[in-house]
Amino acid sequence: MNSHLTIIGAGLAGSEAAWQAAEAGVSVVLYEMRPQRPTPVHKTGNCAELVCSNSMGSNQDSSAPFLLKQELRNLDSLVIRSADKNSVPAGKALAVDRDLFSEEITRTLEQHPNITLKHEEVTEIPMAGPVIIATGPLTSPAFSEKLSQLLGQDYLYFYDALSPIIDAQSIDTDKTFFASRYGKGDADYLNCGMSRQQYEQFINELLKAEKVSLKEFEKPIYFEGCMPIEVLADRGPQTLAFGPLKPVGLNHPETNERFHAVVQLRKENKEGTAYNLVGFQTKLTYPEQKRIFKMIPGLESAEFFRLGAIHRNTFINAPQLLSGDLSLKSHPNIFFAGQVVGVEGYVESSAMGLVASLSAMSRLKGTAFSSPPAETAIGALLQYVTSKEGNYQPMNINFGLFLGLEMRIRDKKKRNQHIFNRALEMQERWLVSLEGVKRYRRPKPA
């Protein structure tokens, strides 16, 4: 094993990982292929370039995205520090001047005495390690090929197909019923039955709805297994009723009522605090999703933890491949970070860069990795990435990922405030356990 840390990709995750390690005295070699080898969306050779929106998500008190940022602030995150410093007014979101933001990160990394920044495409995986692979959603084709050889083709994906996730407490359970098709196995699905009239109104609105257009490099991603729901609906008015919304074997268990179509909801976590709308990957705009999916019986007051989407995205089947510290089970000196592990978003990717950096440093220093508590936003994300069961799709931070509270609090605002306070308390204790790897200042109150 080398005495220095190699990091591939100086996006959000790689930049954060490099900074964390360099500040702890580790010598880092950071590779970034831009500007020599561009991606379809990046425009500069800067580190941590934001490819689309300039928003780092909500800064609203007690929200899950704010909590994640607050935890990163407590961990001296370079990404969040630069975002705070270069913020622009954006209501309740943290938005940044994208050029100043990435120029500042680039300058900080270039000037750091422990970092060597090399503008080169990496085309071989440095097997000796320790190495952090943070090549992002647009990993270069040559490197993707090598990853696919190392991991196996079935474990590397090139698009994501996200279905909306709903807060269980916002579902009207008087209008829904638990059942499995033909009563086989446990009644794990929560079902929303639709009459013919409800179904036809739903399809009408779906067809009229505003959609997000596909980028040129995203066009080849559709295939039968992940068709957007509106594309299926466009094939014929009854396509969904014979496809993902088929009602056969799903009569109401008490009344035996037969439905024209049934929307199925599947538990997102063991505790059943969140449900996903099965097969509802979509390119509808967010406001249209909220409007139209609330037409489904039982979902009139639905609160969405996440909305649906389909993107071009390179990511690995992390729960199958990675250990709890983001290292590859088969090659423990290879770590993965950022969107490639199956998180969504600038801040989430930075958080996974930070965790991978702490893990790689623990390995270099010969100490055990101290995992962030599952009650924290960073810990909840890590838990999702490394232990999600079943179909694995990328995730952004939301309260549906967190461990439930011991007491039941019906008021959503109060519940979230409890989760928020608990997370920061747990994080403070965790920071102490990191001292063998890196010392952090005691956090200021949020």
Ligand SMILES: Cc1cc2nc3c(=O)[nH]c(=O)nc-3n(C[C@H](O)[C@H](O)[C@H](O)COP(=O)(O)OP(=O)(O)OC[C@H]3O[C@@H](n4cnc5c(N)ncnc54)[C@H](O)[C@@H]3O)c2cc1C
């Ligand atoms: C079209 C598009 C729009 C998006 N819009 C948003 C948005 O609005 N908001 C949001 O939060 N997220 C958005 N995302 C997701 C966003 O890209 C990620 O959240 C974030 O950038 C991921 O961080 P990362 O560090 O994992 O990857 P990146 O930030 O992409 O960094 C990966 C880096 O690795 C480099 N690289 C790749 N292969 C190699 C190689 N072989 N050798 C050396 N370097 C390499 C790349 O050039 C890149 O700089 C979008 C993604 C795409 C593709």
